[in-house]
Amino acid sequence: MADLTERERHGSDELLHAALAGGKLPRWAVPALGVGAVLLAFLLNVTTSVDGVAGTLVVAVLIFVGAQTGWSFRVEGRRHAVDRLATTGVYATFLIALAPLVAVLATVIVKGAQVISSTFLLTSMRNVSSVAEGGGVYHALIGTLEQVGIAALIGIPLGILTAIYLVEYAPSARSRRLGHAISFFVDVMTGVPSVVVGLFVYTAFVLTLGMQRSGFAGSIALTILMLPVVVRSTEEMLRIVPRDLREASYALGIPKWRTILSVVLPTATAGIITGAMLAVARVAGETAPLLLTTFLSQSINNDPFSGPQASLPIFIWDQFTRGTDASVNRAWGGALVLIVLVMLLYLTAKIISRFTGVKKF
């Protein structure tokens, strides 16, 4: 083969350079395109039939995506154009997800804040008609705290015990089958619709065992909903407790049950508490199972074991479906109280998990 001429060699260098470094859009391209697209969309909004915030935004995004892809395709080539398209898409999905969250929270806070007052928090709905202003959420708040509290008292220990079995005992049990079955059905249980759990509690405890529809029946339903969440989160925490800790304890001659109680659980406490609080937060807003298993009351009932007892979700459902201005406003007030309750649990759990938690060794 003949040697490459100087020109050919130079040409191939250029090709190589183009392949490696390639053309690139300037750094200001993306912000400039963004501003341009918004301006153009605004112009179209004023001059043509494009109207509304949503419509204008969609047009702006389309202009941006089109211009960026086209420009990038010319300068950088197909692969980079596709990459930029994908990046825009990924960022866009995130904004799409953020929008409803902001909108929901804003709606609840704005509408709820109009109703919230000390009267609203400290009175019940006794003798308040649906069209009248006034009344409050106290009876429902008591109900929710008691029902969720009982559910937590039953559900959290059961969940922790199950997790202990799955992590500490099932792997060394003679037959692994039980452990596998429990683990599988814990997962499946997470997906059982809450309304089905409500049906089950009603048919089993109310129809068959003769229990009253009461706050406690609601608690049972909430327990069942909470259980798999507690099991899963506790299990995860127990699994990351270092094995060295357990073995050090065994080496000191400490029996397994003492090791679990005094070494494993304390190490994982923060994580377990976090998981449990998240589970509680999850069930505190459940409406469907309580609709089937409790009776709504408009008055204060401190006893979850007998008689009708209100709860926040049912209070909201009742007031909202009455449909009068006063009652819908009360429903939004209840929603704000409920969301504050849930978010408090949630934030506390997250803070605990951020600042403590099992250290990974």
Add this chain to the structure above:
Amino acid sequence: MSTTLEPPGTPAPPVPHPGIKGAAVRRGDRLFVGLSRGAGVLILVTMAAIAVFLIWKSIPGLQANTANFFTTAEWFPDQKPSVFGIAALTFGTLMTAGIAMLLAVPVGVGIALFIAHYASRRLASTLGFVTDLLAAVPSIIFGMWGIQYLTPHLVGLGQWLNDYLGFIPLFANEAGIYSRSILNAGIVLAIMILPTISAITREVFVQTPRAHIEAALALGATRWEMVRMAIFPFSRPGMISASMLGLGRALGETIAVALMLSATYDINIHITQPGGITFASNIALKWNEAGTIGLSALVASGLVLFVITLAVNMAARLVIARRAEFSGAN
């Protein structure tokens, strides 16, 4: 797996395998094993009991029913003769869940990608927290927001679909009313299942072996090519099962859908028109007015819902479990 050492026993008289078989079984241990195994078994018993009671209590209704349970759309169980069926419920449930999936799966995967591989690490943990917050909003609040705030904003979308895609029967709207439609309910459901899908997908994305990612990038792949060649193939089973878990949630969602739909018992493919009813919302709406046969009929429909969600969830879990077995990539 944490297969732990057997706790050493007290010095025992000579036994064939000291330290293993010779370990004394203490009372505390026996009690503790019993308790924890009992708690685990209770979960199995609960699951079995749910099935047993739903089947048992649905029998009276099914016996009284004079119509075909699967092909009837009406719901008049307390009438004489009793007529009810799940055709409309099945249609409404599948349509709303289907729309929710169509919208939520791409967006959920996008969010997961953004958090796992596009955002900076500090931003990522905050954003993960924010999407988790979405999961903490109770469903009744989504329902109220959906019907009072979102529905008026969706009228434009419905009209647009009718104007430009109205030649497709699905989007045609002859009524001129755009609230309480299957489409709107599907959109609210999509928002509600988003965190489920994105949380699980994110977990799987993060587990992609670093070596795969770096190999792709070192070969000159763009970020998107890396995502397609390294992350997606590794995460496909996880993405599928995350979607199915989201589907399970969408199928069983009750209160939000009950508030969003107009509860009509017919099969209407015009999804932008008022209409529709689902298994779960039907139970919530008919519960307090139902007589003996009515209750039993609702239990029967709940049984169908239970079986559907059970099948979806089990399938999802099996897909995940199979992946765990052969993903020796790490």
